[in-house]
Amino acid sequence: MRLLRGRAVDPETDFERTRRMADRVAEDRETALRVWRPHRQVAFGRRDANSDGYDQARQAARDRGYTVIERAVGGRAVAYTGSTVSFALAEPTESPRETIDARYEWATAAVKRALDDCGIIAQTGEPDASFCPGSHSLQAGGKIAGLAQRVRQSVAVIGGIIVVRDHEAIAGVLAPIYEALDVPFDPQSVGSVANAGGDDDHDRVIAALERALADGRDVSVSAIRET
Numbered sequence: 001m002r003l004l005r006g007r008a009v010d011p012e013t014d015f016e017r018t019r020r021m022a023d024r025v026a027e028d029r030e031t032a033l034r035v036w037r038p039h040r041q042v043a044f045g046r047r048d049a050n051s052d053g054y055d056q057a058r059q060a061a062r063d064r065g066y067t068v069i070e071r072a073v074g075g076r077a078v079a080y081t082g083s084t085v086s087f088a089l090a091e092p093t094e095s096p097r098e099t100i101d102a103r104y105e106w107a108t109a110a111v112k113r114a115l116d117d118c119g120i121i122a123q124t125g126e127p128d129a130s131f132c133p134g135s136h137s138l139q140a141g142g143k144i145a146g147l148a149q150r151v152r153q154s155v156a157v158i159g160g161i162i163v164v165r166d167h168e169a170i171a172g173v174l175a176p177i178y179e180a181l182d183v184p185f186d187p188q189s190v191g192s193v194a195n196a197g198g199d200d201d202h203d204r205v206i207a208a209l210e211r212a213l214a215d216g217r218d219v220s221v222s223a224i225r226e227t
Contacts, residue, residue, distance in 0.1 A: 001217045002032040003210065006224035011041045011067045017224055018159075022090040026155040029092040031217070035209045036087075037202055038080045041067040042173065045075050045132075053180035060176040075132045075148065076183055079173045081166040085205050088159035089213050097151055104136050104149060107158045110215065111138060111145055114208035115162070119198040120144070129186035131174050136160075140198075142167065142191020162209070165200045167192035 004021055008014040021032045042061040048054055049070060057077065058068050066079065080086070089107065093099060108124065115122045115138065122144065126137035131146075138145040147160035163170060171187035178185035194200035 001214060001219050002030060003214070003219045003221045004032060004034045004224060005036065005221060007036050007038065008224055011039045011069050014038060014224075015069060018088050018157075021088070022155055022157050025090040025092055026152070031089070031091045033090075033210070033213055033219075034088045035085065035206045035213070037082060037206075038084065038086050039067060040065065040080060040082045041069055042077055042079045042177065043069050043071050044077050045071050047075065048077055048181055051181045053182060056180040057177045060180055061173060064173045066173060075134050077174060077177050077181070078132045078146075078161060079170045079177075080161070081169050083165045083200075083202060084170075085162045085164055085202065085209065086159065087161075087209050087213060088157055090155055090157045092154060093151075093156050094154070099156070100149060100151065103156060103158050104147065107147055107160075107213070108136060108138070110212040111147065111160065111162070111209070114205070114212040115140070115145070115193070115198070117208040117211075118193055118200075118205055120193055120196050127186065127189040129184040130189040131170070131178070131185060140191055140196040142189055142195065144191040144193060144196065162205060163190065163192040164202055164205050165192050165194040167195050 122138040122140045126143040130143040136147040149158045167190045171190040
């Protein structure tokens, strides 16, 4: 397995690094993993872009000091404060759609193990009116993790986020965004590792996720350098 560490200089370039990682997996058939802290940004999904209030939502993010990016896939808007941890695991597969459920089950269990290492006992599911609502989330005093999956002909990418801290800041920026998009959102539904009483050291969370998602495989490490 290749383990890619670090981040690129800006959100757009950093997003491209993950896409290129998946492209390489499709070519050479070697699993690759990233676990990192994205820049301060709000990532909007395709459904957001098709909403009448999208321009207003984008402006709400910018007014609060967040860079706006757009995902080609995925659910509703997600905010990253700079403390949020993301992960992306790209695996070669011959039947990506036939194994979607199995990958979700495995990855959810891995994220639970990582959170346990950080002192958090997370439960499957999410509170009502959560950010980026979905069927593959974890909660502990609020939603603290969400997972998503993207598949194509020969590679599957499963990724997600863990809210390490700054749950109030995330709720604060998402409230006007979701209002503009006319999507139900309860600011109290946002949780974090810190708010749940866990170890909110970013390096500790990243290391725990790397161990859990590597799952005992041999790892070769390379770095993305921010310049």
